[in-house]
Amino acid sequence: FLEAIGYYDPLAEPPALKIDMEKAAAWLKKGALPSNTVRHLLARAGVRAETP
Structure with missing residues (x-):
């Protein structure tokens, strides 16, 4: 089972990191x-x- 808990975009400026804590x-x-x-x-x- 996989559940998306966030995303990371290293190419964004600044890099975007969003995690559902x-x-x-x-x-x-x-x-x-x-x-x-x-x-x-x-x-x-x-x-x-x-x-x-």
Whole structure:
């Protein structure tokens, strides 16, 4: 199952990053494992993703 919880546009000036914080936190709580790239983007947005 995939759910869009935000977007990142690195070509925008400045780069656009939008993340639904509640959805991100809910998925992490359920055990979702973000990739290193997603973990970095979540950190930029202020969501803490623990490394297993």
